[in-house]
Structures are given as C-alpha cells and as structure tokens.
Amino acid sequence: MDPGAETARGGRKPVEIHAAPLGRLFAFLVDALLLTGVVFAFSMALDATVGPAVSFRAEEGGAGNGFMIHRDRVMLAWILNVALGAGYFIGSWARRSGRDLPSTPGQRLLRIAVGRTGGSRPITLAQATARWLLLMGPVSLCALLGIVAPASRAPVALASLAWYLILLVTTLRSPAGRGLHDRFSGSIVTVRARRAGPGSSP
Amino acid sequence: MIVDSRSIPHGSRIEADLCIVGAGAAGISIARRFAGTSTRVVVLESGGEAFEATTQDLSRGENVGLPYFPLDTARLRWLGGTTNHWGGICRPMDPEDFESKAWIPNSGWPIAERDLESYYEPARVMCGVSSGDWGLETWRQRDRFKPLPVRGDRLDTRIAQIVSPEARSFRITHRAGIQAARNVVLQCHANVTEIETNSEGTLATLFHVATLDGNRYTVAARQGVLAAGGIENPRILLASNRQWHEGVGNRNDLVGRFFLEHPRFVGGVLVPFDRRLSVGLYDHHKVGAVRLLGYLGLKQATRDQEQLVDVQMSLHPTLAGSFQRSAESEDMKALHALVPALRQGHIHQLGGHLARVAEDLTSWQALLIPGAPLPAPFPEVVGKLMRSTPFEAQALIPDLMGDIAARGYAKKFGAPIESILLRTRINAVPNPDSRVTLGDDRDPLGIPRVRLDWRLTSLDRHSVRRSLEVLGSEVGRAGLGRVRVMLDDHDGPWPEDLAGGWHHMGTTRMADDPRWGVVDRNCRVHGIRNLYIAGSSVFPTAGSGTPTLTIVALALRLADHLKGLLA
Numbered sequence: 001m002d003p004g005a006e007t008a009r010g011g012r013k014p015v016e017i018h019a020a021p022l023g024r025l026f027a028f029l030v031d032a033l034l035l036t037g038v039v040f041a042f043s044m045a046l047d048a049t050v051g052p053a054v055s056f057r058a059e060e061g062g063a064g065n066g067f068m069i070h071r072d073r074v075m076l077a078w079i080l081n082v083a084l085g086a087g088y089f090i091g092s093w094a095r096r097s098g099r100d101l102p103s104t105p106g107q108r109l110l111r112i113a114v115g116r117t118g119g120s121r122p123i124t125l126a127q128a129t130a131r132w133l134l135l136m137g138p139v140s141l142c143a144l145l146g147i148v149a150p151a152s153r154a155p156v157a158l159a160s161l162a163w164y165l166i167l168l169v170t171t172l173r174s175p176a177g178r179g180l181h182d183r184f185s186g187s188i189v190t191v192r193a194r195r196a197g198p199g200s201s202p
Numbered sequence: 203m204i205v206d207s208r209s210i211p212h213g214s215r216i217e218a219d220l221c222i223v224g225a226g227a228a229g230i231s232i233a234r235r236f237a238g239t240s241t242r243v244v245v246l247e248s249g250g251e252a253f254e255a256t257t258q259d260l261s262r263g264e265n266v267g268l269p270y271f272p273l274d275t276a277r278l279r280w281l282g283g284t285t286n287h288w289g290g291i292c293r294p295m296d297p298e299d300f301e302s303k304a305w306i307p308n309s310g311w312p313i314a315e316r317d318l319e320s321y322y323e324p325a326r327v328m329c330g331v332s333s334g335d336w337g338l339e340t341w342r343q344r345d346r347f348k349p350l351p352v353r354g355d356r357l358d359t360r361i362a363q364i365v366s367p368e369a370r371s372f373r374i375t376h377r378a379g380i381q382a383a384r385n386v387v388l389q390c391h392a393n394v395t396e397i398e399t400n401s402e403g404t405l406a407t408l409f410h411v412a413t414l415d416g417n418r419y420t421v422a423a424r425q426g427v428l429a430a431g432g433i434e435n436p437r438i439l440l441a442s443n444r445q446w447h448e449g450v451g452n453r454n455d456l457v458g459r460f461f462l463e464h465p466r467f468v469g470g471v472l473v474p475f476d477r478r479l480s481v482g483l484y485d486h487h488k489v490g491a492v493r494l495l496g497y498l499g500l501k502q503a504t505r506d507q508e509q510l511v512d513v514q515m516s517l518h519p520t521l522a523g524s525f526q527r528s529a530e531s532e533d534m535k536a537l538h539a540l541v542p543a544l545r546q547g548h549i550h551q552l553g554g555h556l557a558r559v560a561e562d563l564t565s566w567q568a569l570l571i572p573g574a575p576l577p578a579p580f581p582e583v584v585g586k587l588m589r590s591t592p593f594e595a596q597a598l599i600p601d602l603m604g605d606i607a608a609r610g611y612a613k614k615f616g617a618p619i620e621s622i623l624l625r626t627r628i629n630a631v632p633n634p635d636s637r638v639t640l641g642d643d644r645d646p647l648g649i650p651r652v653r654l655d656w657r658l659t660s661l662d663r664h665s666v667r668r669s670l671e672v673l674g675s676e677v678g679r680a681g682l683g684r685v686r687v688m689l690d691d692h693d694g695p696w697p698e699d700l701a702g703g704w705h706h707m708g709t710t711r712m713a714d715d716p717r718w719g720v721v722d723r724n725c726r727v728h729g730i731r732n733l734y735i736a737g738s739s740v741f742p743t744a745g746s747g748t749p750t751l752t753i754v755a756l757a758l759r760l761a762d763h764l765k766g767l768l769a
C-alpha cells in the first residue's frame with residue numbers, strides 16, 4: 001500500500017495534503033527554466049574561458065560549411081552542468097533550515113514542498129540524491145551517451161521517454177501522488193502548510 | 203493458369219488458338235483481355251516467377267554504337283518482364299506524335315491518336331495510373347507547385363503521372379487474374395527460339411520452345427503474337443533464319459532497323475536570379491494521391507516553325523551546398539534502402555539502415571548543451587543564427603536538423619537553389635542505321651546474341667540546342683535567370699552523360715507500305731497472315747511521352763482485333 005495515502009487518511013499524524021500533479025509539473029518547469037538559464041550563462045562563461053564547445057566552420061565556396069563539435073569541451077560542459085543540476089535539486093530538497101519542509105525555488109513559487117513520508121521531516125541527503133537520480137538521471141545519461149556513442153542516442157532517448165511516462169502514470173494513479181521516484185526514495189510532495197494565523201487552515 | 207514448361211513432355215506439340223510470346227506489359231495485357239473467353243491462349247514466358255541470373259543472362263548482348271546500358275540490365279526476363287523495375291512514369295502520346303513531318307525523315311504513324319484514344323483509359327487502369335487527367339490546366343488548380351512563369355507562346359509544361367511503386371509490377375498486379383483464367387495457360391521458363399512458317403512464308407506454323415534444362419517442344423496456334431520486348435522481338439524474327447536466311451518478316455531488310463531510344467543528357471544549366479525559384483512541379487511530387495512529374499517542351503507551332511524534333515526538358519535543381527549534401531548523403535541512402543530491405547527481409551541490413559536513420563534524426567541533439575534540463579542550443583549556435591541573413595539561416599537547416607529532416611523540409615518548403623540542371627530527352631529521329639542485328643556469340647540455347655548499334659542524327663543535336671536556346675530566351679525575358687547551353691551544334695561527340703531512357707522502340711516499325719515497315723496498322727507482320735507484334739518495337743517514332751502506356755493501349759487494341767479474327 002502507498003504509505004503516503006495511509007498517512008493522509010490515518011489522522012494519527014499531522015495530515016499531509018499531497019500536491020496536485022499539475023502544480024508539480026509547473027514547479028518543475030519553473031526550475032528547469034531557471035536552471036537552463038544558469039546553464040546557458042555557464043556555457044557562455046566556458047566559451048570565453050576554455051573555448052566554445054561547438055564552432056562554425058566556414059569554407060570558401062561553402063562546400064564544407066558546418067558546425068564542428070569539440071568533444072572534450074562538450075564533455076566538460078556535461079560534467080559541470082550535471083553537477084550544477086545535482087547541486088540545485090539535491091541541495092534544495094535536503095536543506096535543513098527553519099521550520100518549513102525544504103523545496104526548490106519553483107516548488108516554493110507553487111507553494112509545494114518535498115518531505116519524508118509519514119512525517120513532516122525533510123528527506124535525507126541520500127534520499128534527495130536517489131530522487132534526483134530517478135528524476136534527472138535519464139536526461140543526463142541521454143546527454144552523456146549522445147556525446148560518447150551518438151548511435152545510441154535514439155534508443156536511449158526512447159527508453160528515457162518511456163521512463164518519464166512511467167513516472168507520470170504512477171504519479172497520477174497513486175492516491176498520494178507518489179510516482180515511482182517518490183516511492184523508491186521514500187519522499188512525498190505536499191502542499192506547504194501556511195503559517196498559523198487568524199483564519200488560516202491547517 | 204500458370205505452369206512450368208520444364209514439366210511439359212519433351213517433344214510435345216501444344217495446340218492453341220492464340221500463342222503470345224512474352225509475359226511483360228504487352229503480353230500480359232493481351233492475355234488478360236482474353237481471360238474468361240473461349241479462346242485457348244498459351245503464353246510462353248522465358249523467365250519464372252522470380253529473378254534468375256541464368257535466364258537473365260539470355261539478354262546479354264553487345265553495344266557497338268553510342269554508349270548504352272549493358273543489354274542484360276536494360277530489360278528484365280521473368281514474369282512481368284521489365285515492369286518488375288520500370289520507373290512507372292506514364293504519359294500518352296500527343297496527337298502530333300502520330301503526324302508525319304516533312305523535315306523529320308521516316309516520321310509519322312499509319313494510325314492517328316483517335317485510333318488509340320479509347321484504349322488509353324483501359325490501359326491506364328492496367329498500368330495502375332491513378333488519374334485519367336493529363337492536362338496541365340486541371341493540375342494547375344490543384345497543385346501547390348506552379349509552372350515556370352514564362353510566356354506561354356513558345357514553351358509549354360506537360361504533366362506525366364507516376365505509378366506508385368507497389369502497383370508497378372505487372373507480375374504482382376495481374377498474376378491473380380492470369381492464374382484464375384481457365385482459358386489462359388502461362389508457361390514459365392519457356393524460351394521461344396524460332397518461329398517456323400509454311401513453305402511460302404505466309405503463315406506462322408510453329409513456335410519452337412526450349413528450356414534451359416534441355417526440354418524442347420512446339421506450340422501451334424491459329425494466331426501468334428510476339429511480345430518479347432523492343433530488342434527481343436527483332437532478335438526472335440532475325441534468329442528464325444533456318445527457312446529464310448534473312449529471318450521471318452524481313453523481306454525488306456527492316457527488322458531490327460530504326461532502333462529508337464529517348465536519349466537523355468544534361469544539355470544546359472539554368473542559373474536563377476531568385477534562389478527560391480519554385481521548380482517543384484518538375485520534380486516527383488504528389489497532388490492528393492496522384493504522383494506527378496512536369497517537364498518543359500517547345501510548343502508544336504515553334505517546333506514546326508524551327509523544324510525541330512520534340513525535346514523534353516526536365517529541371518533538376520542543385521540545392522545550396524548543405525542541402526545538396528543532405529540530398530546525396532549516406533543517411534538519405536539509408537532511408538531509401540529501408541523499405542527495400544524490409545520487403546526483401548534483409549534483417550541484417552535493415553538494422554544497419556535503421557541505426558543510421560535514427561542517428562541522423564537525433565543529430566540535432568549534438569548542438570544542445572548537455573545536461574541542461576530543457577533543450578537549449580550552445581551559445582555559439584544561437585549566435586550563428588542571430589548573425590545570419592534569412593538565406594544563410596535557411597542554409598543552416600541541414601546542419602541543425604540532420605540530413606533526413608532537411609530533405610523533408612526542402613521537399614515541403616523548398617530549399618535555396620544554386621543552379622538548375624536542364625536534362626533533355628529527345629523524341630529522336632527514326633534512323634535506319636540505328637539497329638539491332640545478330641552478333642557472333644550465341645546464348646546457351648544456341649540463339650545468336652544481339653548486337654546493338656545505337657545512333658543519333660544531327661537533327662537530334664540541333665533540336666536540343668535550339669530548344670535550350672528558346673528556353674533560355676524565355677527565361678531571360680521573364681527575368682528568371684540565365685541559361686547556359688552546354689551542347690554545341692557541330693557533329694562532335696555526344697555528352698559523356700548521354701544515356702537512354704530504357705525505352706527500346708522502332709525495331710519492327712509500323713507502316714502501311716511493307717517497304718517502310720515490318721508490321722501493318724493492325725500490328726500484323728507484313729506478308730504473314732497470322733503473326734502479330736506487340737510492344738514498342740512497332741512504334742515508328744519514339745513520341746514525346748513514355749512508351750509503356752501506349753504499349754498497353756496498342757496491345758489492348760490488338761487483342762480486340764484478334765478477338766474479331768478468332769471469334
């Protein structure tokens with residue numbers, strides 16, 4: 001049974017109201033946009049320091065025109081960007097400060113947070129890492145294989161698409177909105193509790 | 203019914219009302235017209251139901267004239283004949299194709315277009331051509347591509363249709379109809395080696411048949427039709443020389459002469475002023491379910507005035523570097539090889555092609571920043587696009603999207619054009635010195651192999667040059683570009699890319715007077731009461747269309763004529 005669901009119905013512990021899938025998706029989009037912007041700026045900085053990862057070769061007459069990929073720099077960009085992404089998500093989810101459950105900037109905007117099931121405690125670093133791997137691992141792997149083995153791009157892209165579909169379906173079908181990534185990492189996405197105040201609901 | 207002639211008892215003599223030699227477009231059309239009647243039809247087909255190299259080798263021959271395709275690759279020798287790999291491009295003859303012109307030696311047919319008109323519709327159905335509409339006007343309204351905007355008083359655009367690949371082979375589309383016909387017996391692996399006549403040479407009495415494994419028998423029929431293709435028809439007549447040293451039907455030394463092709467080569471280049479000049483109409487394209495191909499030609503009045511033969515000009519754009527590379531890339535080749543590999547069950551090759559296609563379709567990913575949660579191109583790519591003019595940006599599409607997607611883009615929206623090659627195709631002058639004769643070599647059945655001496659005339663050359671000049675002046679007048687004509691008017695060598703259109707015509711030409719033709723207007727061999735010929739060997743001129751639709755129309759007309767005789 002879905003532990004999150006039990007907690008939500010049980011009533012013995014503080015009630016977790018799990019976040020709606022659309023809001024979660026929207027929050028993810030905000031985070032992705034934010035991170036992509038940072039990654040783009042990062043790439044520009046890399047271009048300026050170590051040289052461009054991709055350059056345009058223009059030949060007289062245009063016969064051999066085309067983009068040239070500098071694999072070592074692309075590889076470096078991948079390592080740095082994956083590290084950046086991991087830092088962003090894992091750091092946000094495993095943060096322990098204040099009374100609120102931790103969340104990414106996008107989640108905060110949508111007033112949702114990530115916590116451990118069965119309680120209102122933040123997830124551990126290990127749980128956050130597992131969650132990130134399950135969520136962002138396939139895209140990162142796809143990008144890596146695209147660099148080292150271009151022939152595998154299409155099958156890997158199809159496999160990761162299938163994985164994201166599984167995550168979506170399992171999230172939608174779970175009463176507590178816990179997709180496989182939440183179940184494996186023992187997390188749940190909840191609606192952030194409003195600060196207690198006159199007229200506020202729990 | 204389809205049987206294997208190797209199992210017919212050696213030395214037997216088969217009686218029939220009608221014997222057809224060859225089961226290609228012509229032979230199958232006649233046989234199907236007789237299906238379900240009381241006429242006993244025997245069709246003798248050299249090949250089997252699949253390609254066999256040993257049978258195909260019987261078509262090997264020698265080229266001693268202008269450079270030509272190896273003769274064993276220029277036609278096919280198995281059930282369905284050459285329709286097993288023809289291009290499916292169809293257009294009926296124009297009415298003026300049948301007319302005689304004083305300045306074109308040996309031109310003119312003894313029949314007119316109205317004699318064939320009613321047969322083009324059933325021929326269209328037999329060939330699997332989608333629409334019966336051949337006029338430009340109908341298509342102009344429905345086609346997203348438009349004709350070249352030149353003034354229409356000297357040039358016109360003509361439309362051909364292309365049979366879809368799955369409907370092209372007569373073996374596939376008509377096999378069931380032949381198999382089901384109880385009065386038709388199609389004998390595979392049956393090679394006709396000789397036609398025997400009575401002692402006066404006025405009646406074809408026996409068709410001698412041999413199989414490659416040594417079986418021999420004969421077929422006696424009230425009427426006989428040779429439908430073995432434009433090179434084998436004269437070969438069989440010439441090789442039937444035991445009784446008549448010149449061969450059968452060759453009293454006037456005309457069999458094999460007047461060999462005609464549709465010679466093709468790049469005769470000029472059009473450099474457009476506008477790189478986006480729309481010439482999609484002149485490339486294979488679809489309007490609804492109908493596959494079309496346009497080409498240009500001089501109007502009849504201009505040709506008459508200038509005393510030229512008809513030259514059809516097709517336009518082949520050379521796209522801007524990157525698009526051209528895409529069109530010719532290994533990825534595109536892999537894409538094109540996918541369906542044949544799938545059809546032929548070549549799983550090993552299929553895997554390779556699929557991997558190549560998949561890699562190309564995902565190649566755009568290489569330009570995205572790796573590890574970014576959303577697809578974002580590298581700053582250099584964005585910068586390059588922002589610094590480019592619209593034309594330069596368009597030329598980047600193959601680099602950005604991969605070869606296959608770029609090709610799709612070019613087909614759908616058009617790609618910038620570098621230049622347009624003008625490939626010319628001539629309705630060549632009938633020339634008695636252009637001919638098929640028997641060579642010294644013999645095939646495994648003991649029949650002399652053919653020797654082809656293909657020749658063209660100075661009027662052919664002059665017509666190409668003038669047609670291109672007229673096109674050039676019209677294109678210039680319309681402000682579309684400049685045409686460079688690459689063929690001179692002297693009797694020098696022909697361009698190196700000179701090739702035929704795989705159309706073998708004229709070798710048993712039709713004429714009312716036996717001194718000028720091998721068959722009469724009903725396709726009957728002059729002087730022989732019961733021997734007929736079907737196929738493009740009876741064409742006195744090559745015509746401005748492609749031959750197969752007319753071959754089938756003539757075959758159906760011949761079938762109706764024979765029905766009258768056999769009733």
Ligand SMILES: Cc1cc2nc3c(=O)[nH]c(=O)nc-3n(C[C@H](O)[C@H](O)[C@H](O)COP(=O)(O)OP(=O)(O)OC[C@H]3O[C@@H](n4cnc5c(N)ncnc54)[C@H](O)[C@@H]3O)c2cc1C
Nearest residue numbers: 224226227228248279283284289290291394704737748750
């Ligand atoms: C690559 C290619 C592309 C072409 N593209 C086009 C095109 O786009 N449009 C067009 O109109 N035409 C095209 N053609 C030409 C077209 O294929 C022919 O016009 C058409 O097939 C001729 O029909 P046929 O019945 O006269 O001869 P074939 O189709 O050649 O059939 C002759 C049959 O006779 C059999 N035969 C031969 N000798 C003997 C013998 N001694 N005894 C018994 N049987 C014999 C052969 O096995 C064969 O089955 C193309 C040809 C080629 C090779």
